[in-house]
Amino acid sequence: MDFLFSAEQEALAGKVRAFVDGRLAPAAAGFDLDGRIPPELLADMAAEGYFGLRVPAEYGGLDLDAVGTGVVLEELARGDITACYPVLNAALVAGVLNANCDDTQKAAWLPEIARGEAIVAVCMTERGHGTDAAGLELKAEPDGDGWRLTGEKTSIMIGGFATHGLVFARTGPEPRSRGVTAFYTPLDERYVTRTTLPSLGNRSGGRSTLVFDGLPVGAGQVVGGTGLGFVQGMRGFDYSRALIALMAVAAAGASIEDAFEHCRTREAFGQSLGRFQGVSFPLVEHATYLHGARLVAYEALWRNDAGLPHRVPANMAKWWGPRASVDAAHQALLTLGHFGWSEDRPLARRLRDVIGTQLGDGTAGATKLVIAREFLGREHAP
Numbered sequence: 001m002d003f004l005f006s007a008e009q010e011a012l013a014g015k016v017r018a019f020v021d022g023r024l025a026p027a028a029a030g031f032d033l034d035g036r037i038p039p040e041l042l043a044d045m046a047a048e049g050y051f052g053l054r055v056p057a058e059y060g061g062l063d064l065d066a067v068g069t070g071v072v073l074e075e076l077a078r079g080d081i082t083a084c085y086p087v088l089n090a091a092l093v094a095g096v097l098n099a100n101c102d103d104t105q106k107a108a109w110l111p112e113i114a115r116g117e118a119i120v121a122v123c124m125t126e127r128g129h130g131t132d133a134a135g136l137e138l139k140a141e142p143d144g145d146g147w148r149l150t151g152e153k154t155s156i157m158i159g160g161f162a163t164h165g166l167v168f169a170r171t172g173p174e175p176r177s178r179g180v181t182a183f184y185t186p187l188d189e190r191y192v193t194r195t196t197l198p199s200l201g202n203r204s205g206g207r208s209t210l211v212f213d214g215l216p217v218g219a220g221q222v223v224g225g226t227g228l229g230f231v232q233g234m235r236g237f238d239y240s241r242a243l244i245a246l247m248a249v250a251a252a253g254a255s256i257e258d259a260f261e262h263c264r265t266r267e268a269f270g271q272s273l274g275r276f277q278g279v280s281f282p283l284v285e286h287a288t289y290l291h292g293a294r295l296v297a298y299e300a301l302w303r304n305d306a307g308l309p310h311r312v313p314a315n316m317a318k319w320w321g322p323r324a325s326v327d328a329a330h331q332a333l334l335t336l337g338h339f340g341w342s343e344d345r346p347l348a349r350r351l352r353d354v355i356g357t358q359l360g361d362g363t364a365g366a367t368k369l370v371i372a373r374e375f376l377g378r379e380h381a382p
């Protein structure tokens with residue numbers, strides 16, 4: 001067993017940390033207030049290669065493994081969770097395209113993702129179907145050689161500014177997941193109307209409702225097999241859930257670091273705050289929980305890279321990481337007192353943003369359902 005990152009992974013983390021310290025973190029409070037990730041920042045992230053983490057080198061990407069992708073997202077999330085979502089989506093969608101598409105599709109789509117020219121939204125959730133995603137109703141109706149997409153998706157992160165979507169639609173009469181096909185498509189404004197949703201956190205994330213009014217998609221835009229989109233997409237979630245857990249843990253960990261620093265520098269009752277066990281011990285406990293959740297997340301990514309089953313640790317990480325992160329970010333904010341509550345420090349923003357990781361890509365309920373089915377067998381599980 002080896003708990004150390006390789007020299008390349010350490011170097012990668014250092015490079016991303018420099019970008020975060022010099023570029024992302026100083027801008028984050030401002031664009032959170034503006035409610036929009038600046039296009040120039042996305043361009044700078046593209047120049048660093050962040051949208052090509054999971055794109056093979058032959059298509060212009062960094063061709064990282066899952067652990068390497070976790071290293072990058074973890075570092076970025078120390079600066080801002082919301083700016084991670086376009087990167088996370090690019091990694092998730094590139095992985096799904098790479099695993100399920102033919103060479104022509106890959107050559108057409110993967111380079112534009114790697115260059116950051118295609119910013120991709122994952123369009124699964126509907127008003128009536130969240131956790132019960134397999135019941136989704138957005139229709140793909142036959143039209144010539146292709147289809148037309150009609151219906152509504154909602155709560156789509158970065159949906160307000162994404163150029164493309166991985167859209168899950170019902171193509172057949174088969175029940176639930178078997179009738180669902182995935183399409184990779186530009187979000188042509190002539191057929192797709194977007195409404196950005198006001199949100200507690202991720203205020204610059206453009207979480208949106210997208211109404212599809214007969215968007216034409218060709219046969220060549222089907223990802224994988226017709227009727228297989230749900231199953232193929234869900235395989236991607238087996239590792240994106242671990243990545244989101246790492247994002248949450250990293251953001252909360254940054255708040256815990258801020259709280260420890262405050263404990264060193266703030267004086268109360270004639271001594272430093274850290275000398276009160278009632279202040280320092282809770283922080284130590286939260287640091288411990290975050291450490292545990294981080295290890296489970298990396299175990300899932302490592303197992304993915306090794307070609308081993310990783311569904312259980314990925315789903316464990318997805319409920320535990322965000323849960324531990326919300327508690328830790330909350331405690332850290334309280335430790336800074338009124339300084340923590342102020343928007344001129346990142347603690348309040350981080351707390352709002354980590355709460356969102358408890359919902360996006362599956363709630364704790366959804367992930368525990370997956371784990372219970374693995375442990376108990378379908379016939380004995382909820």
Ligand SMILES: Cc1cc2nc3c(=O)[nH]c(=O)nc-3n(C[C@H](O)[C@H](O)[C@H](O)COP(=O)(O)OP(=O)(O)OC[C@H]3O[C@@H](n4cnc5c(N)ncnc54)[C@H](O)[C@@H]3O)c2cc1C
Nearest residue numbers: 122123124125130131155156157356359360361362363365
């Ligand atoms: C920040 C954020 C980002 C998101 N990003 C995207 C995105 O990019 N693309 C996208 O498609 N969607 C996205 N979503 C939507 C997200 O995937 C859904 O919110 C989530 O799947 C839950 O669905 P729901 O909100 O409809 O809740 P529901 O499914 O209605 O669930 C409500 C509550 O009941 C619980 N519950 C439901 N069924 C069960 C069950 N069988 N057993 C136990 N508990 C259950 C849930 O855990 C939850 O607490 C995002 C949401 C948020 C908040």
